[in-house]
Amino acid sequence: MKQIRIHWLIDSNCQSSHIQNAPELATVRVVPSSQGALLDSFNESACLEPGVFIFHARVIFRQPEPGVWTQIGEFASELEEEALMIRSIERGRCLQRERFPEITVACEPGTDLFRYADRFSFVASCDAGGDVDSTSLCLYRSRLHELLGSDHSQALLQALQLQQTPALHAHPMPRHVSLPLRQAMHNPYRGRMRQLAAQAKVLEYLCALSTHLLDNRKPLPEKCLSRSVVRDLHHKLLGLDGKVPPLAEIAREYDISARTLNEQFKKEFGLSIIAFVTDYRLRAAHAALSHSRVAIKTLAARLGYAHANHFTAAFTRKFGYPPGKLRRISH
Template identity: 40%
Template sequence: MANAYRKIKFTWPEGANDLQIDPLSDDSDSDLLHASTPECDIFFTKIDMSFGISIFRSVHTFKKHSDDGLIEIGKVTSDLSGGSLMVQSVDKGRILHDEMHPNTALEYKCGYDLFRFADRAEMIPSVSQAEDCTMTSLTISHSTLISLLGADCVERMLSALGLLPSPKVLVHPMPASVSRHLHELIPTGMTGPLRRLVCQARALEYLSALLTHLGCAENGEENSPSRRRARKVFDMLSQVPGKLPSLDEIAAEFNVSARTLNAEFKAAYGQPIHTLMTDLRLNEAHAAIKASTIPLKTLAQQLGYTHTHHFLTAFRRKFGYPPSALRKK
């Protein structure tokens, strides 16, 4: 089976040496300390497994915390061995990616994980200075996925994540019951073969939890009518332009009470319906503002805000700075 990646290169800002990581032919793990950037120290842990699974953990420790925006860390380029699934999740902090393959901007944080299916990755990550940031990444080659799950199951999973056709990179809300398997991938107090064995087992546990959540598993609570209904609500609202329908209108569409539907949705996604969808729309707005010159009034209308200042207030409340700050960078 192919390695999860062929090489990963980190190009840091001035004052820090670039870092290239290559996979080893055998199982290996290493703890890498990168020299300080002007704003933070970055600690890396890398674990490669010979059958096409790799794990990275990065810890960004800031020398000074600030609520004023994001710090650009550098550029990351990866050769993903002809096609790999990469999942990135934070259990602390917030990260914005300027993606070049494909061209987009995405933010992820606790409760929102980034999924990529591509033959390569090229991005510039920026990390919020508000707090230290811990990110865990799991990369699995396509051939390994097929060997573990079967071709049909892999296609269903990638389709459910919206990652076909490749290359695709998207952010999805994820319940803590799924993401915690990523956050716990690397055990503490272990080294050598035992640590790699535990990592392997936890990676498989994560895949099982993800498949169940997506409805790709054969049975279980995640395939119950309530979970299927919650996913249908999410899919429907993701396609609605402008103002979101009211909770009562959504409940009538699915022939259940508003209270029941909201509870089912929160059990599946960790937040009530309108809270989550508004949060996702603001993430989309952040990406659109940074990547285009769309007028803020037009964007506010597309997102369903009656007045532009309501949109500006919601944006500042979420990100800690106004939309205009993105276009000054």
């Protein structure tokens, strides 16, 4: 891949950009004008090795407008050979108006996009109701065959309905399968170590994808649940506002049983999922009451309690005194 051409549509003042094929991570950042709907939009790319490319894209909206689709840009590239291209959305929703083939496809968490072609050209739009975070992977056919073997890679393409070219299909994908790909560009290292860490995550992803699609004897996900999945859930819970989803619903995101997920989480963090969320939120409420004047009723609703008295009872059990007393002492 020599370069990807990007024509930004979010701001008429933004010039077309090119992501060059380079061994180190490179970032193309575009900041729209103050009148634009976006706060920021950028792509970063890396050539992990010849014929293996990875991209991370983020779109941040200044003022969320649910249901309003905003065109972000036109993306195009001609490849040196046919390639398997994959896009996984961590958050937000996107629409891609494709030219090869001429269709429009939707991308959202839980549904990954798979392409097999020697080129691509599409206009991307995002739902302005929330920020968008996605990771894409491009594997040349020769590298795919080298990594998986010719028979196995052909079977994988067949399972993805990509026997012909150009072909493009969206497939539901369990979170535990896509998670390593999404983690590939998010590591704390620099230089060669960062590239190696990204390569390791890509290989982990290809193993998970192949096992999920091809291995009829695959073990249940709960038997091989990795610490990265549990830590991903931990990170997600820390940023969760309002009522906590039912445990069964959380477990479905990771395609494992609720009991096993809860047991693994408790083994890693010392508390069950619900106990952890309750403890974390009550400690956060204690800090908020000590350093701000937010209303107890407002705080209770923000933390997912249906009634303020339920919050008061839980707070009292945790700390030995009601939240109103803490406020009187603090202020």
